[in-house]
Amino acid sequence: MKKKIITLIFIILAAVAVYSGRQLLQKRKAEIENLPLPLVKKLRVDLAYAKEGRLEDKEKFLAQIKAKKSIKLSTKLAGYIKRVYVDESDFVNKNQTLVEIDKEEILLNIKALDSAIMAQRSDLAFAKEVYRRNLKLYRAGALAKEKLDASKVALKAKESSLKNSIAKKNQLKHQLNYLKIRAPFSGYIEAILLHEGDLAAVGRPIIAMYNGKKKVLFSFSPKRSPIEPSLKVLQNNEVIGYIDRIYPTAKNALAVAEVKLTKDIPLPLGSNLEIEVVTKEATGCIVPNNALLHKKDGTYIVVYKDKKFHLRRVEVLFSSDSYTLLKECIKEPFAVANETKLAKLLVYKNVEVNNEQ
Known part of the structure; x- marks a missing residue:
């Protein structure tokens, strides 16, 4: 009897629990259905237009000012x-x-040579007199041929000594010029x-x-940078010269280029400065870099036409830090934003164009 009563009580409690749960579920469902719909966030984007112009591709280098001739x-x-x-x-x-440079030592040597030259001139005069006397005696048959020859050799020796001394003196005088730099x-x-x-x-x-005169030198890797003579060189967006030559010898395993300056740089020798070399330049259709959407199959621009955004495939010639040169121009306006936002424009419904014309 007791077991039946207990079983009945459990059945009643279970029924009450199921009923209460069902009521609570219906109440929560009604509350959810009455909640307001969430607001869809509006996506804002700017438009831009391609323009014809000249684009330069530049590379930055750390350079140093050197003397053109030192x-x-x-x-x-x-x-x-x-x-x-x-x-x-x-x-x-x-x-x-x-x-x-002090010249006293050379002057003393010149003075000593002057004294020696005076003595050698006297010796030479005496040797000449002896030779003339011996020549007369030899012609008169009063002197042997050997003695005449000996006096002649002595005369030649005196002449040679005098010439050497005069040459040394002239050499010392010439050396005086070396003492003035x-x-x-x-x-x-x-x-x-x-x-x-x-x-x-x-x-x-x-x-x-x-x-x-000054020159500017910088080092570069030939494999990474297309540096060659005649390329323009800029500093603070102003042309300061052009590449004059590439040195045949590397420094620290890098090639060295010399810049011929066309504008004075008011910096002392040995100063470092940052320069830009124009490696490419061309005229054509220019768009901002943040207009490009890169996909696996190519590069695209998101054009805005008939109140809608469409993908337009483009061919890029080259890009600089901020702009890109296209092979063919885009006439329609196009979106400019980061690539994540550009990709959303194709599927997003709530888009506001900020500068639509």
Whole structure:
């Protein structure tokens, strides 16, 4: 009897639970049906038009300013520096004296040679007199031929000694010119490497100077950058020159190009600067880079025609940082946005065109 009562109670509770659950489910369903529909977010996009123009493809490089022509001057004769006539950054003319090296030692040698030459001239005069006397005696039969020949040899020796001494003196006088270091061309003093009182050794640089003209050098990888002579070079979007030559020797495994400047750069030698080389340039139809939609089968532009967006396949000639040159121009307006938004325009219904004409 008790088991029947307990079973009946469980049946009643289960029925109540099922009924309550059904009522709650119907109530929640009604609430959901009465909820307002969510608002569809509006997609906004700008339109643009292609334009005819000239497009340049540029590559950036870090370059350095160098002297177009420079030289380090040294002496042919060692000696102590007596005077330096110039300072750094001074402008000097060709053949202007820059440095004077002490010449006292050479002057003493010249003075000693002068004394030797005077003595040799006296010896030569005496040797000539002896030879003339011996020649008279020989002709008179009073002197042997051997003694005449001996006096003649002595005369020739004196003449040779005198000539050698005079040649040495002239050589020393010529060497005096080496003790004054002159500018080989007009230009500016770049650096003074030795000063008054320093010993100037042969081949040791004393002064560095350049001709006042500058050039720009930069390194590049030939495999990655199509650099060649005559390409335009820009700085801050202004033409400063063109590539003059490519050096035959690499530096740090990179090719080196020289830029011939057509505009003065007010920076000192050794300064670094950022330049741009125009590697390509052409005239044609130009569109912004953010108008392109790249797909597996090609490049497209999303044109706006008859209040709808359509894909238009295009052929790209080349692109710069901001613009692209197309082979054929697009007459219709087209959307400009990131590629994710451009792809949505083809399927999105709620689109607002900001600058529709």
